[in-house]
Protein backbone atom coordinates (compact mmCIF):
# COMPACT_ATOMS: atom_id res chain seq x y z
CA UNK A 1 0.00 0.00 0.00
CA UNK A 2 1.06 3.61 -0.58
CA UNK A 3 2.69 5.29 2.36
CA UNK A 4 1.24 8.50 3.77
CA UNK A 5 2.07 11.71 1.92
CA UNK A 6 3.10 15.02 3.54
CA UNK A 7 -0.44 16.20 2.91
CA UNK A 8 -1.81 13.15 4.78
CA UNK A 9 0.48 13.89 7.72
CA UNK A 10 -1.01 17.39 7.89
CA UNK A 11 -4.55 16.22 7.36
CA UNK A 12 -4.46 13.53 10.07
CA UNK A 13 -2.14 15.42 12.42
CA UNK A 14 -4.56 15.43 15.38
CA UNK A 15 -4.83 11.63 15.26
CA UNK A 16 -1.13 11.06 14.60
CA UNK A 17 -0.12 13.10 17.67
CA UNK A 18 -2.30 10.93 19.92
CA UNK A 19 -0.14 9.06 22.41
CA UNK A 20 0.65 5.58 21.07
CA UNK A 21 -1.16 6.17 17.75
CA UNK A 22 1.53 7.70 15.55
CA UNK A 23 2.07 7.38 11.78
CA UNK A 24 2.06 3.55 11.86
CA UNK A 25 -1.49 3.32 13.08
CA UNK A 26 -2.66 6.04 10.67
CA UNK A 27 -1.08 3.89 7.94
CA UNK A 28 -3.13 0.90 9.18
CA UNK A 29 -6.28 2.97 8.55
CA UNK A 30 -5.06 3.98 5.07
CA UNK A 31 -4.46 0.29 4.23
CA UNK A 32 -7.86 -0.87 5.49
CA UNK A 33 -10.82 -2.03 3.43
CA UNK A 34 -14.10 -1.89 5.37
CA UNK A 35 -17.61 -2.92 4.31
CA UNK A 36 -20.57 -1.00 5.78
CA UNK A 37 -23.85 -2.84 5.36
CA UNK A 38 -26.85 -0.50 5.61
CA UNK A 39 -26.56 3.20 4.73
CA UNK A 40 -29.30 4.49 7.01
CA UNK A 41 -28.76 6.50 10.19
CA UNK A 42 -26.00 4.26 11.55
CA UNK A 43 -24.28 3.76 8.19
CA UNK A 44 -24.20 7.51 7.45
CA UNK A 45 -22.44 8.21 10.76
CA UNK A 46 -20.03 5.27 10.42
CA UNK A 47 -19.11 6.06 6.80
CA UNK A 48 -18.67 9.79 7.47
CA UNK A 49 -16.24 9.22 10.32
CA UNK A 50 -14.33 6.39 8.68
CA UNK A 51 -13.84 8.30 5.43
CA UNK A 52 -12.89 11.48 7.30
CA UNK A 53 -10.45 9.75 9.64
CA UNK A 54 -8.47 8.22 6.77
CA UNK A 55 -9.75 4.69 6.18
CA UNK A 56 -8.45 3.90 2.68
CA UNK A 57 -11.35 1.94 1.18
CA UNK A 58 -15.03 1.63 2.02
CA UNK A 59 -17.68 -0.60 0.46
CA UNK A 60 -21.23 0.69 0.98
CA UNK A 61 -24.18 -1.71 0.74
CA UNK A 62 -27.86 -0.63 0.65
CA UNK A 63 -30.67 -1.36 -1.83
CA UNK A 64 -32.89 1.56 -0.70
CA UNK A 65 -33.69 4.95 -2.15
CA UNK A 66 -33.76 8.11 -0.03
CA UNK A 67 -37.13 9.23 1.33
CA UNK A 68 -38.21 12.28 3.31
CA UNK A 69 -38.55 10.40 6.62
CA UNK A 70 -34.87 9.34 6.37
CA UNK A 71 -33.52 12.89 6.47
CA UNK A 72 -33.59 13.58 10.23
CA UNK A 73 -31.11 10.71 10.87
CA UNK A 74 -29.36 10.03 7.59
CA UNK A 75 -27.02 12.99 7.59
CA UNK A 76 -25.36 12.40 4.22
CA UNK A 77 -28.64 13.08 2.35
CA UNK A 78 -30.59 16.28 1.56
CA UNK A 79 -34.14 17.11 0.40
CA UNK A 80 -33.11 17.18 -3.25
CA UNK A 81 -31.69 13.62 -2.97
CA UNK A 82 -35.10 12.03 -2.29
CA UNK A 83 -35.81 9.26 -4.80
CA UNK A 84 -32.12 8.59 -5.47
CA UNK A 85 -30.14 5.52 -4.40
CA UNK A 86 -28.62 5.92 -0.92
CA UNK A 87 -25.29 4.38 -1.93
CA UNK A 88 -24.90 6.77 -4.90
CA UNK A 89 -25.47 9.94 -2.86
CA UNK A 90 -23.38 8.60 0.02
CA UNK A 91 -20.49 7.92 -2.36
CA UNK A 92 -20.79 11.43 -3.84
CA UNK A 93 -20.85 13.12 -0.43
CA UNK A 94 -18.04 11.04 1.07
CA UNK A 95 -15.83 11.62 -1.98
CA UNK A 96 -16.30 15.37 -1.56
CA UNK A 97 -15.26 15.12 2.08
CA UNK A 98 -12.25 12.91 1.46
CA UNK A 99 -11.28 12.29 -2.18
CA UNK A 100 -8.54 9.86 -1.10
CA UNK A 101 -11.07 7.32 0.19
CA UNK A 102 -11.82 4.66 -2.45
CA UNK A 103 -15.54 3.89 -2.40
CA UNK A 104 -17.29 0.85 -3.90
CA UNK A 105 -21.08 0.51 -3.81
CA UNK A 106 -23.59 -2.35 -3.97
CA UNK A 107 -27.26 -1.42 -4.34
CA UNK A 108 -28.74 -4.91 -4.27
CA UNK A 109 -30.25 -6.54 -1.21
CA UNK A 110 -28.23 -8.63 1.20
CA UNK A 111 -29.70 -12.01 0.34
CA UNK A 112 -28.50 -15.43 1.35
CA UNK A 113 -25.78 -16.17 -1.15
CA UNK A 114 -22.17 -17.10 -1.57
CA UNK A 115 -21.76 -13.66 -3.18
CA UNK A 116 -21.99 -11.90 0.19
CA UNK A 117 -19.76 -14.42 1.91
CA UNK A 118 -17.14 -13.73 -0.77
CA UNK A 119 -17.57 -9.94 -0.33
CA UNK A 120 -17.04 -10.36 3.43
CA UNK A 121 -13.87 -12.36 2.80
CA UNK A 122 -12.45 -9.48 0.72
CA UNK A 123 -12.66 -6.99 3.60
CA UNK A 124 -10.71 -6.45 6.82
CA UNK A 125 -13.81 -5.60 8.80
CA UNK A 126 -17.61 -5.62 8.38
CA UNK A 127 -19.89 -3.10 10.07
CA UNK A 128 -23.51 -4.09 10.52
CA UNK A 129 -25.73 -1.01 10.21
CA UNK A 130 -28.83 -2.86 8.98
CA UNK A 131 -32.24 -2.68 10.60
CA UNK A 132 -33.49 -6.16 9.77
CA UNK A 133 -33.04 -9.25 11.87
CA UNK A 134 -32.62 -11.55 8.85
CA UNK A 135 -29.81 -9.34 7.45
CA UNK A 136 -28.08 -9.25 10.83
CA UNK A 137 -28.23 -13.03 11.16
CA UNK A 138 -26.99 -13.48 7.61
CA UNK A 139 -24.04 -11.14 8.12
CA UNK A 140 -23.20 -12.94 11.36
CA UNK A 141 -23.10 -16.25 9.48
CA UNK A 142 -20.96 -14.81 6.66
CA UNK A 143 -18.48 -13.28 9.10
CA UNK A 144 -18.33 -16.44 11.21
CA UNK A 145 -17.68 -18.55 8.10
CA UNK A 146 -14.91 -16.26 6.87
CA UNK A 147 -13.54 -15.22 10.32
CA UNK A 148 -13.80 -11.53 9.32
CA UNK A 149 -14.53 -9.37 12.40
CA UNK A 150 -17.99 -7.83 12.68
CA UNK A 151 -19.05 -4.68 14.52
CA UNK A 152 -22.75 -4.77 15.19
CA UNK A 153 -24.85 -1.79 16.25
CA UNK A 154 -28.54 -1.05 16.61
CA UNK A 155 -30.59 2.00 17.55
CA UNK A 156 -34.30 2.01 18.25
CA UNK A 157 -36.59 4.31 20.27
CA UNK A 158 -34.20 5.87 22.84
CA UNK A 159 -31.68 3.05 23.21
CA UNK A 160 -28.93 1.35 21.29
CA UNK A 161 -26.04 -1.07 21.60
CA UNK A 162 -22.65 -1.80 20.09
CA UNK A 163 -20.82 -5.11 20.14
CA UNK A 164 -17.74 -6.39 18.30
CA UNK A 165 -17.34 -10.01 17.26
CA UNK A 166 -13.80 -11.05 16.42
CA UNK A 167 -14.25 -14.83 16.57
CA UNK A 168 -11.71 -15.43 19.32
CA UNK A 169 -11.93 -18.37 21.70
CA UNK A 170 -15.12 -18.39 23.79
CA UNK A 171 -16.32 -15.10 22.30
CA UNK A 172 -20.06 -14.98 21.60
CA UNK A 173 -21.58 -14.35 18.15
CA UNK A 174 -24.66 -12.30 17.19
CA UNK A 175 -26.88 -15.40 17.56
CA UNK A 176 -25.63 -15.84 21.13
CA UNK A 177 -26.61 -12.21 21.76
CA UNK A 178 -30.10 -12.76 20.34
CA UNK A 179 -30.46 -15.81 22.58
CA UNK A 180 -29.60 -13.77 25.68
CA UNK A 181 -31.61 -10.65 24.98
CA UNK A 182 -34.33 -11.91 22.66
CA UNK A 183 -34.60 -10.88 19.06
CA UNK A 184 -35.74 -7.35 18.29
CA UNK A 185 -38.41 -7.99 15.69
CA UNK A 186 -39.82 -4.47 15.44
CA UNK A 187 -38.17 -1.74 13.41
CA UNK A 188 -37.80 2.01 13.71
CA UNK A 189 -40.82 2.32 11.39
CA UNK A 190 -43.16 0.95 14.08
CA UNK A 191 -41.23 1.93 17.20
CA UNK A 192 -39.66 5.25 16.26
CA UNK A 193 -36.12 6.44 16.92
CA UNK A 194 -34.73 9.75 18.15
CA UNK A 195 -32.52 11.32 15.47
CA UNK A 196 -29.19 11.76 17.31
CA UNK A 197 -29.33 8.20 18.67
CA UNK A 198 -28.18 6.76 15.34
CA UNK A 199 -25.32 9.30 15.36
CA UNK A 200 -24.23 8.22 18.84
CA UNK A 201 -24.30 4.49 18.08
CA UNK A 202 -22.82 4.92 14.57
CA UNK A 203 -19.99 7.03 16.02
CA UNK A 204 -19.28 4.33 18.61
CA UNK A 205 -19.15 1.73 15.82
CA UNK A 206 -16.73 3.97 13.86
CA UNK A 207 -14.56 4.39 16.96
CA UNK A 208 -14.43 0.63 17.51
CA UNK A 209 -13.60 0.15 13.83
CA UNK A 210 -10.65 2.56 14.08
CA UNK A 211 -9.47 0.93 17.30
CA UNK A 212 -9.70 -2.54 15.80
CA UNK A 213 -8.01 -1.66 12.49
CA UNK A 214 -5.11 0.10 14.19
CA UNK A 215 -4.96 -2.16 17.29
CA UNK A 216 -5.27 0.90 19.52
CA UNK A 217 -6.42 0.68 23.14
CA UNK A 218 -8.05 -2.18 25.03
CA UNK A 219 -9.55 -5.19 23.27
CA UNK A 220 -13.32 -5.47 23.70
CA UNK A 221 -13.74 -9.23 23.46
CA UNK A 222 -17.26 -10.26 24.44
CA UNK A 223 -18.09 -6.73 25.67
CA UNK A 224 -21.56 -5.35 25.03
CA UNK A 225 -22.22 -1.63 25.38
CA UNK A 226 -25.77 -0.45 25.97
CA UNK A 227 -26.69 3.23 25.70
CA UNK A 228 -29.94 4.28 27.37
CA UNK A 229 -30.60 7.83 26.20
CA UNK A 230 -33.79 8.15 28.26
CA UNK A 231 -31.80 7.74 31.49
CA UNK A 232 -28.45 9.25 30.42
CA UNK A 233 -26.67 5.98 31.09
CA UNK A 234 -24.16 3.65 29.49
CA UNK A 235 -23.78 0.05 30.67
CA UNK A 236 -21.15 -2.47 29.57
CA UNK A 237 -21.51 -6.20 30.10
CA UNK A 238 -19.17 -9.08 29.26
CA UNK A 239 -21.07 -11.83 27.49
CA UNK A 240 -20.15 -15.48 27.13
CA UNK A 241 -20.74 -17.75 24.17
CA UNK A 242 -24.01 -19.68 24.33
CA UNK A 243 -22.93 -23.34 24.50
CA UNK A 244 -26.10 -24.27 22.57
CA UNK A 245 -25.80 -21.52 19.92
CA UNK A 246 -27.06 -22.87 16.60
CA UNK A 247 -24.13 -21.20 14.79
CA UNK A 248 -20.99 -20.86 16.88
CA UNK A 249 -21.42 -23.87 19.18
CA UNK A 250 -20.67 -26.14 16.21
CA UNK A 251 -17.17 -27.58 16.32
CA UNK A 252 -14.81 -25.68 14.04
CA UNK A 253 -11.87 -27.38 12.42
CA UNK A 254 -10.27 -24.34 10.86
CA UNK A 255 -11.51 -20.89 9.81
CA UNK A 256 -13.38 -20.63 6.53
CA UNK A 257 -14.71 -24.18 6.48
CA UNK A 258 -18.15 -23.66 8.03
CA UNK A 259 -21.17 -23.71 5.74
CA UNK A 260 -23.40 -20.62 5.97
CA UNK A 261 -26.57 -22.06 4.46
Ligand SMILES: [Zn+2]
Nearest residue numbers: 173176245248
Ligand atom coordinates in the same frame (compact mmCIF):
# COMPACT_ATOMS: atom_id res chain seq x y z
ZN1 LIG B 1 -23.11 -17.95 18.83
